[in-house]
Amino acid sequence: MKHRVHVTVLLFVMIVLILPAETVFASFVQEGTITPDSEQVKNIIYMIPDGYSASYATNYRIYKGEEEPIWDPHLVGMVKTHSADSWVTDSAAAGTALATGTKTSNGTIGMSTEGEELESILQAAGKQKKGTGIVVTTRLTHATPAAFVASVPLRIDEAKIAPQMIGQVDVLLGGGKKMFVPEAEGGMQNSRHLLNEAEDAGYALIETKEELQNVNSAKVLGLFSEGALAPELDRQGTQEPSLAEMTEAALHTLKQNPNGFFLMVEGSQIDWAGHDNDAAWAMKDIEAFEEAVSVAFDFAEKDGNTLVVVVGDHDTGGLSVGAYGQYKAKPDMLKQVKATGKFIASQVNKRRTNLADVMKTYTGFELTKKELKQIKKADHLTNAINQVISRRALIGWTTPVHTGTDIPIYAFGPCSDRLHGLLDNTDIPLILADVMDLEWEKAS
Ligand SMILES: [Zn+2]
Numbered sequence: 001m002k003h004r005v006h007v008t009v010l011l012f013v014m015i016v017l018i019l020p021a022e023t024v025f026a027s028f029v030q031e032g033t034i035t036p037d038s039e040q041v042k043n044i045i046y047m048i049p050d051g052y053s054a055s056y057a058t059n060y061r062i063y064k065g066e067e068e069p070i071w072d073p074h075l076v077g078m079v080k081t082h083s084a085d086s087w088v089t090d091s092a093a094a095g096t097a098l099a100t101g102t103k104t105s106n107g108t109i110g111m112s113t114e115g116e117e118l119e120s121i122l123q124a125a126g127k128q129k130k131g132t133g134i135v136v137t138t139r140l141t142h143a144t145p146a147a148f149v150a151s152v153p154l155r156i157d158e159a160k161i162a163p164q165m166i167g168q169v170d171v172l173l174g175g176g177k178k179m180f181v182p183e184a185e186g187g188m189q190n191s192r193h194l195l196n197e198a199e200d201a202g203y204a205l206i207e208t209k210e211e212l213q214n215v216n217s218a219k220v221l222g223l224f225s226e227g228a229l230a231p232e233l234d235r236q237g238t239q240e241p242s243l244a245e246m247t248e249a250a251l252h253t254l255k256q257n258p259n260g261f262f263l264m265v266e267g268s269q270i271d272w273a274g275h276d277n278d279a280a281w282a283m284k285d286i287e288a289f290e291e292a293v294s295v296a297f298d299f300a301e302k303d304g305n306t307l308v309v310v311v312g313d314h315d316t317g318g319l320s321v322g323a324y325g326q327y328k329a330k331p332d333m334l335k336q337v338k339a340t341g342k343f344i345a346s347q348v349n350k351r352r353t354n355l356a357d358v359m360k361t362y363t364g365f366e367l368t369k370k371e372l373k374q375i376k377k378a379d380h381l382t383n384a385i386n387q388v389i390s391r392r393a394l395i396g397w398t399t400p401v402h403t404g405t406d407i408p409i410y411a412f413g414p415c416s417d418r419l420h421g422l423l424d425n426t427d428i429p430l431i432l433a434d435v436m437d438l439e440w441e442k443a444s
Helices: 002-018 021-030 053-062 091-100 121-127 145-147 157-166 196-202 209-214 241-255 267-273 277-305 333-334 340-346 355-363 367-374 383-392 426-435
Strands: 045-051 075-080 131-139 171-175 205-206 219-223 261-265 306-311 407-412 421-424
Touching: 045 091, 045 277, 045 426, 053 277, 053 333, 053 407, 091 121, 091 145, 091 426, 121 131, 121 261, 121 426, 131 145, 131 219, 131 241, 131 267, 131 277, 145 241, 145 261, 157 196, 196 205, 196 219, 196 340, 209 241, 219 241, 241 261, 261 277, 267 277, 277 306, 277 333, 277 407, 306 426, 340 355, 340 383, 355 367, 355 383, 367 383, 421 426
Parallel strands: 045 261, 045 306, 075 421, 131 171, 131 261, 171 219, 205 219
Antiparallel strands: 075 407, 306 407
């Protein structure tokens, strides 16, 4: 018996001596005994196109034309989105799942169905002295960004969400200034002045694109609008930065942290376009989101230690590729639409006598008699305009809210192979925490 042990040990020593070190090392790795450094990343950029599903992906590919969308070669799987209490999630429960790895009820931010407060992956990264950032085109206190920092039973309590953001996140860029200002100054806070509090806490406060480009501070609070930022189609003429410009500025600041960073970037208004069944707004905001993803991919490529994940939180609108009984799809015609349905409606006079002219100006096409009649007699002008435009693009919509369809997920950079197959939305932050080697109660 003793003799046999000796022979085994001898054989092992011989194998180690004969085989190249890499081969022996690899056999240990396969068995999971050693985790090489290449299995970890320093930085994560978590990019969420709110409301974007597979049918948005297909329509956008056709809309874009020759060059494929930047994320197409990096598709790694699909994601289930249901919440704890419904097959059709809202953005609060979906954001909570993507941020904390726990399913909760629709309407709830950062809390379990039992009412316990949940720590998010961003908060865990902050505790580990990593830089943290949130970049959105909605109010910073809106459901998706809120889920990464706040815990409130009701998503509509945005005035309660705002104070939870200051101090917890190094870089905050987006809209919703009124949520940070006291009522006496036209804001939504009872008495607190969160902008003053932020300044005292060392944040640089900025409000314009120019200030964003010149900012030089480790902590930044950029509020570029009282409410949400303008839809990309209507942004010209404002002082607001694009999502890509905000992403670039956030990365410029966060990369200075020697411990790495966690940045969440939301293409917030793809969802709002979906709620309005506004196909042109949806495509244009996906384009703006793609520019931000391009900034993130460039950064990750140069850095070599950054993982970029692109995943929507749910589908909005249940749109289709092709519709109305035709074997055709024409989302590319939406490129000629120069404003959102909401904006176009605002340009139509009360008696709707200038309808044909306004539509020609902003959509590039002449209304047929039937379309003109349909819009003129409609109760809801914006909806009617959006319906006519979607019909021209052969895009169908099935609902003004969300649907429960699965969502594509894309990953770029080291460890991107860790996200693959059919995932649940709650799996994603756990995998990200693992590849970033975060000490996170949820992940352990
Ligand atoms: Zn929504």
